[in-house]
Amino acid sequence: MAYNLLKGKKGIIFGALDEKSIAWKTALRCVEEGAQIVLTNAPIALRMGEINKLAEACDAPVIPADVTVTADIENLFEGTKEHFGGGVDFILHSIGMSLNVRKNIPYTNSNYDFMHKTLDISAMSLHRILQVAMKQDMINEWGSVVALTYIAAQRIFPGYDEMADTKAMLESIARNFGYQYGVKKHVRINTISQSPTRTTAGGGIKGFNGFIDFAEKMSPLGNADADQCANYTVTLFSDLTKMVTMQNLFHDGGFSNVGVTQPVIDQMEKQ
Numbered sequence: 001m002a003y004n005l006l007k008g009k010k011g012i013i014f015g016a017l018d019e020k021s022i023a024w025k026t027a028l029r030c031v032e033e034g035a036q037i038v039l040t041n042a043p044i045a046l047r048m049g050e051i052n053k054l055a056e057a058c059d060a061p062v063i064p065a066d067v068t069v070t071a072d073i074e075n076l077f078e079g080t081k082e083h084f085g086g087g088v089d090f091i092l093h094s095i096g097m098s099l100n101v102r103k104n105i106p107y108t109n110s111n112y113d114f115m116h117k118t119l120d121i122s123a124m125s126l127h128r129i130l131q132v133a134m135k136q137d138m139i140n141e142w143g144s145v146v147a148l149t150y151i152a153a154q155r156i157f158p159g160y161d162e163m164a165d166t167k168a169m170l171e172s173i174a175r176n177f178g179y180q181y182g183v184k185k186h187v188r189i190n191t192i193s194q195s196p197t198r199t200t201a202g203g204g205i206k207g208f209n210g211f212i213d214f215a216e217k218m219s220p221l222g223n224a225d226a227d228q229c230a231n232y233t234v235t236l237f238s239d240l241t242k243m244v245t246m247q248n249l250f251h252d253g254g255f256s257n258v259g260v261t262q263p264v265i266d267q268m269e270k271q
């Protein structure tokens with residue numbers, strides 16, 4: 001059901017790779033709620049061609065940008081300004097990639113070139129996007145920026161490894177830039193800490209099926225799925241949440257506040 005929560009708003013969605021992507025679902029929901037959007041992803045991801053389906057469904061242009069390249073972000077924002085005839089009201093950062101995890105390198109043996117790249121793609125990119133946005137005055141007054149994160153930033157989940165450190169940095173950038181952009185232009189910046197979700201990035205984590213099943217059992221409401229994450233993000237882009245900023249918001253069916261649940265106790269007692 002649509003509520004017109006984003007009527008008249010314009011935004012940029014980073015990170016829609018395929019139909020499973022959280023960004024894909026969010027793009028569709030934003031348009032359903034009345035927004036106009038620009039889609040972007042790394043040139044290599046665009047070559048897979050899937051995003052054109054989404055672009056058609058959303059009536060949105062696609063502008064390539066590798067988030068590790070400042071000139072790409074500048075070009076993306078210039079193209080977006082041209083398309084909309086002005087700035088945007090919201091930005092979704094739904095970007096993640098860990099080279100050490102993908103290459104199955106144990107955390108204690110991390111390759112630092114890979115770690116640099118991981119930090120650059122998955123955390124510093126938020127800083128880079130916001131810095132270029134501020135310089136180009138890309139985000140309108142009372143705009144909203146959301147980045148996606150995971151609870152491994154606060155607690156240990158073996159296998160999530162360097163991505164945990166990366167998410168801690170991402171959340172910190174959201175707070176720091178949230179302060180600066182709030183003071184300067186009432187722009188709010190938050191992270192959503194999402195339940196484990198079956199997507200390309202999620203599936204890259206070793207033992208991911210175990211993560212999902214465990215989280216499901218440990219969450220009174222069960223795991224939040226990608227569609228529900230898209231709904232939550234829409235509320236953060238809407239005018240209903242204007243005073244929420246610099247927060248890490250758990251969207252996880254209650255997982256983050258649970259010590260143990262009865263189903264987990266039962267399972268342990270069976271063994």
Ligand code: NAI
Nearest residue numbers: 015017021022042045067095096148196197199200201202
């Ligand atoms: P996904 O694989 O569909 O999305 C990741 C996106 O990052 C892809 O579209 C990819 O092309 C993009 N990307 C990678 N390198 C890039 C670069 N250099 N420049 C521009 N874009 C680049 O997976 P998913 O799960 O939708 O991930 C979205 C966000 O949600 C990520 O930040 C992820 O860490 C986060 N998240 C995912 C969870 C999960 O279990 N799937 C749980 C909690 C958070």
